Amino acid sequence: DIRMTQSPASLSASLGETVNIECLASEDIYSDLAWYQQKPGKSPQLLIYNANSLQNGVPSRFSGSGSGTQYSLKINSLQSEDVATYFCQQYNNYPFTFGSGTKLEIK
Amino acid sequence: EVQLVESGGGLVQPGASLKLSCVASGFTFSDYWMSWVRQTPGKTMEWIGDIKYDGSYTNYAPSLKNRFTISRDNAKSTLYLQMSNVRSEDTATYYCTMATGGGVMDAWGQGASVTVSS
Secondary structure, three states, rough: OOOEEEOEEEEEEEOOEEEEEEEOOOOOOOOOOOEEEOOOOOOOEEEEEEEEOOOOOOOEEEEEEOOOOOOEEEEEOOHHOOOEEEEEEEOOOOOOOEEEOOOEEEO | OOOEEEOOOEEOOOOOEEEEEEEEEEOHHHOOOOEEEEEEEOOOOEEEEEEEEOHHHHHHEOOOOEEEEEEEEEHHHHEEEEEEEOHHHHHHEEEEEEEOOOOOEEEEEOOEEEEEEE
């Protein structure tokens, strides 16, 4: 199985700041990577797919980048509604696997 | 609007069986792969498996393959997860998802909570 190592586990930032969340795959996943946002008490929602493609309706302050084994999610101008847990997921190889999540809070 | 509504969760005894259902609406169900994902109480996400749009092919997480079965009824726009010989570690929220692009989970249901306990 491909192991997805996500960091940091938690993050506290101020409104308006820029934050970065990293995901490291145990092998090359050829940009077959998605990012999901899960707000407290809600189901996950797709933010980014193919490492850098923004899902329809997702604010442009979210962006994804990376290739090979290293990927990142960037949130510009942090808003209060961005408080959530963020997960990465690879879909290059079965079984699909998720990172352990990053819990984002406002400082 | 895509909607996925899971049902069938609850409290179940170890060793028992349970079948979850997911009714889909707002899209042509028979055109899409569908998958099940679970989230443990500690928030770990685990992919369970998926099923081809016509029901002819399934993939499973190796650790669950012998106990879990995914099926679908396209006439009813319904996805199923049959769980057998459940264990305490199967306690989780189970999500039905619509899969696109080879494994991207475009839409998620609200989740069905399953608790395995005697």
